[in-house]
Amino acid sequence: MAYYPHTSEEIEEMLSSLGYESIEELFEDIPKEARFNDESLLNEGTSELEVSKLMKELSEKNKTVDDYICFMGGGAYDRYIPSTVDHVISRPEFYTAYTPYQPEVSQGTLQHIYEYQTMICRLTGMDVANASMYDGASALAEAVIMAMNVSRKNKIVVPKSLNPYWLRVVKTYLLGSDAEFVMVEEKNGEIDYCDLEDKIDDDVAAVLTQYPNSFGIVENLKEIKDKFTSKKTMFVVMADPIALGLLKKPGDLGADIVVGEGQQLGIPLSFGGPYLGYFAFRKKYVRKSPGRIIGKTEDKEGKRGFVMTYQTREQHIRREKATSNICTNQGLMTVAASVYMSTLGKQGLREVAEQSYKKAHYLFNELTRIDGIKKAYPDKPFFDEFVIEVNTDLNKLKYKMKKEGYLPGIILKHQYPEKDNQLLIAVTEKRTKEEMDSFVSKIKTILKG
Amino acid sequence: MTELIFELTSPGRKAYTLPDCDVDVDYDDKIKDFIDEEPVNLPEVSEQDLMRHYVELSTLNFHVDKGMYPLGSCTMKYNPKINEDIARLDGFSDIHPYSADEDIQGLLEMLFDFEKDLKILTGMDKFTFQPAAGAHGELTGIKIFRKYFDNKGEDRDKIIVPDSAHGTNPATASMGGFEVITIKSNDKGCVDLDALRDAMDETVAGLYLTNPNTLGIFEEDILEIAKIVHDEGGLLYYDGANLNATMGISRPGDMGFDIVHLNLHKTFSAPHGGGGPGSGPIGVKDFLTQYLPVPVVKKDDNGNKYKLDYSLENTIGKIHGFFGNVGVVVKAYAYTKLLGLKGLKKVSEMACLNANYLKDNLKKDYYLKFNRLCKHEFVLSGKNQKAENSVKTLDIAKRMLDFGVHPPTVYFPQIVDEALMIEPTETESKQSLDNFIRIMKKIASEAKNNPETVKKAPHTTPVKRLNEAKAMRNPDLKYENE
Structure with a gap:
């Protein structure tokens, strides 16, 4: 098989340099009772030609959006996804790189993320954007957690006009926390303002709103924000990024955190993933925010460069006190989104x-x-x-x-x-x-x- | 210095074309107040400008196709090209997530078959592909912990995490609403059984563990560890970041783990994409299958049609808006079919051979705290270089960049001073390992004889060391020049 290059001579040579006679000796520290011995369960591999045929056959059993x-x-x-998108994300320099832990050899990824953050901020009208969450629903969940941490309150007001599938993800994320979900009725396809007024009080951590909502209707963000009774209550807007190409920005209408599903920004449908959760917010909340953030700086010769910043929020530094456990995100999908947004302009x-x-x-x-x-x-x-x-x-x-x-x-x-x-x-x-x-x-x- | 794409902008320039709008409709009065007069200020460039920009950016990156990338616990193996072609087949990439079961039979068949392979490989009973990354799998696991104990009416509010664990483990436990108890490793680099016994009681939900651990050492007492946790009614969670060490050799299910996550973007060759996307399916033992997120893949009663099943009795709900990073799963599945489970066993054997070979050849030049058989990775220390010549591990890492290899993971795990955590993976040849050894030896000798060269490194990269303190002090997180 081509994916381990060792010849049998090399294996022997390496083993004997270590003083071993067989590969099995490399595993002698594993207790017998914990070893797997049933070789008969292990199936054989096949050639690239056969795999490619198998996968084509499987793929042809599916009906695509082009069949309908x-x-x-x-x-x-x-x-429609412009050709530029796939050409850029097919470059191994982007797709076979890791998280940019060594900035001197990751400026491509880092500068790209800085540009992506800028585009997301301009799209949403916010100050800061992170380098992505898994998808729109998980971004919404992380926004709720962030709002609870910022406001130190636990009541989450959710209109019924917000996609129930996504709310289900939020609730799973909050399982085991003291979050209390309060539903607001829907009236003629939009949030019921009277009910909102009844449900909102000074203990509310966040009011969530989908823009446009799950019936496609453009909610009046300004009017919703006007009903807030406490300055500490965070306005979390989940916005359709293409709609933001036409509609007023949530940031101009009082939103504190704006998240969304970024699939529409140049990412194929792929049965639901990999997609892109975009996540943007006001500057003053940066220390409570989840995910990776890239900042501009300079090298020791004064040359512009980019680094991961505010890392003390993240799990690899902060461990149990981190703002989120997210590590691997949707990096390559942010490249797709940036190329999409730059191509359309x-x-x-x-x-x-x-x-x-x-x-x-x-x-x-x-x-x-x-x-x-x-x-x-x-x-x-x-x-x-x-x-x-x-x-x-x-x-x-x-x-x-x-x-x-x-x-x-x-x-x-x-x-x-x-x-x-x-x-x-x-x-x-x-x-x-x-x-x-x-x-x-x-x-x-x-x-x- | 590469210009920002915003600096290339020229008002009115375009990189797109669209058909003329073929319907004649005006904005109605209802929408007018909601429209932003000013379009979003995105770049205005030509297609050629755009391609040159991204190609130039790409040349500034190090990547697996360029050179060795031995980041410990990250499994930066080669990503077979066929994976990429397959994931781009229309029949996988152009499926709407709300497609009916009858329209996605090929996809469901693939997930079903892959699950079969993963069950054999791990010794677990049921899988979900919904988690989009390792940490997302951990999160799914912790929610299952939570709901399982809630249903049993047991009030357990703590999770035990070894001090050598990945940062995601304690961070995840916190997100599950658990208090984290960190236990120290013993002098062999493994879980200290006495410390575990002391910590484990009826208020503890369970233990998060990686095996082999982040030192690359197999936890020899794993069966006793499982017994201690289970005897007190706790659950054992397996962090799959290090599965590349033991495939076909030792299965987490047989070790006693109740929930495992796998990292398809590590072990199963899906690329890392500069930070993602990944895929972190989790597998559970029978008694936890009803807690998995919905839907799961099932064969219908006649055994010839596949379907999505939402009927799990105790499901924690959904953890992803749709069904996870299915496009990544496709790549991992193709890889598994190419190698077969037999080939995956060979992968682990070669990964461990490579790591032991490197360790053996470098232990004279760098301090090796735990000098014993390792699995797929091992941890060196730069502490002698630091003590003798004030050359820090960070300097060593930066100097490696000058020689065209990526540095290992540094300063992790935290239980080794000046740590250099090295995972070569099985895809590196003996020649490539020998080259790496030469470089590491050369740097060790430079640290003695010419320490300034190392301390001032890197010398050949697109930018020199960057001022991270300045990035924090004067945060500049987006381009402001509108």
Whole structure:
């Protein structure tokens, strides 16, 4: 096998230089009772050719978003990824490097992260961003932990309009802590302000808000922030990074921590991972923040350079007093995100957001003209994802639409048992008018039939 | 000095093209108040500028494809190229996470088959692939600890961690709401059984352990350790960072561990990506399967279709927004199929041979606190160089950069002064090890005869030593020049 280069002569030579006759002697310190002896359970390897064939066969048993026309979102979106992204992240200089512990030979990774931090700050309107969390949901969980540590309070106010799957991750992260989750009702697809007023008090560590929310509706962050009664309560916003290409920045609307799922920034769907949890916050909280942070400095000759900084928060220094246990993060995915954001640039991100908005509204208008389909939340602003109410069995509709070659969206009942007949539909810049028109006409036919 | 991408910006320049928008829709009144008039101030560069920028940045990095990278406990082995091709197959990379089971049969089959191999390799009964990294696996494990004891109605609020443990172990215990009890290692570099017995009682949830430990020493008393923990009703957690030492030779399940995590980005050759992504699946013994995060992969009753099963009775919930870093799992699976479990056994044998060979050849030049058989890694010390010529381990590490090899992990584990923790991995050839030995010997001799050269190192890198204190004192964490 090619991945250990030793010839049998070399093995012998090395062993005898150590005074051993066999490899087994290298393991004589392992007690007999703890040894594994059943060689028959160990299977054989195969050639690269065979593995490549096997993997191709397995991959072909899966249906991709190219086998369908995809209107499914819910946190992971079918967007166009410019060629530059994969060319950069395919460079072994990036993907076979480790965490930049030796800055003199890691300036590529370090300068990149500094640039990435800058882009995330500009996107969110925040002061500091870290070098990534595992995904959006875990970033949200870490934000809650940070908010509890900053505020020294334990009540977490969560609107029902926040993705229940992600909330489930937050709750798992907080298992064993004294966090108390207080749910705020939803009204017409957005946070119920009266209920928010009732639920909020001076003991609240954080109010969480998804922007746009899990129904695609753009929550009014400013109005939510106005209901806060304590200055210590942290406003944690989980924002869609493409929406931020169009909408006002959470940082300008009172957010203290902004996190999100970065998959849309040039990362393939890959059945949910590897994705990217971005994490940004106000400067004054930096010492309580989780994850790696890169800072600018200079070398002893005065040349600009970058280093890992504020390391005294991290587990490898601080051990049980660390702000988080995170070590390995989503480094390479931050490269993808930076290349994506740099390729699109100032105008391109706006254009992707704008096209997504316009196409989503076109489809929304066309669909809601059909008999048997109505707007679930008619008066609310949305970005590129929306909910329709369909007067039919959605499972059957979905089944039939898939047969026609469409992934028609997400049935909300799975996440919201009380919501019958509601379908969440996402539209990205990739969809064309032709695709949407035929989608509409297929649904129309099925509903008639 | 490489310019920042923001410094290359020229307003109006573009690296993208998009089709014309083919629908005619205007912003409605409802959204107008929410729109930011000013687009996000991202770079404005051409595609060529962009590629040159990232290629230039890339040349400033050290990486496995360039040279030996013997970071202890990090297992920086070679990453087979086929892995990368396979993970990029459309049938893996373009699947929506909310796809129906019938649309992802190939993927589920892969996860199911991989789980089978991992069960044999570790002696555990059930796996989840949801954790996205080793520390994420640890976190999953600690939540299982928590829920398991809550369900049993036992009030256990402490976790024992050896002083040689990875920093993630105590940090994870804290995130689980446990108090950390650190126990000292004995003079052989192993868990001190008396200290463990003293610490272990009915208020302790369990022990976090790496075996071989971070000194690269196999815990010979592992069965007794497991007995002490289990007799008091505690659980034993295996930190899989060092699995590269014992595959096919000794299984954590047989040693008595109740929960293990694996690092697919270390042991199973998925690349480290400059910090990630990783994948940290965890495996548990039968009595804990109902606590795993959901969903897990199952074969249906007829045995011919795979499905995602959400029905675990005591599940801790979800630990990742979707199903973990599946794209990384694909690479590790391909690697496992290439080598087979037999090949993985050989991997461990060669990893241990390489480490012992290096140790034996360097122990005259650097102090070796624990002079005994090691597994896949070992820890030298620069304390003699420091005492004799004021050359610190940091200086030695920096000098290595001048010779084109990456330094080992330094100043860890903390129980060895001036530690140099070396893990060559199995993919380095004898020639490469001999070269490393020559370099280390040369630096040891320089430390004696020409210490200033070592203290002022590195001399040949893109930047010289960087002022970390300044980075803290005047934090500059983003480019401000808008």
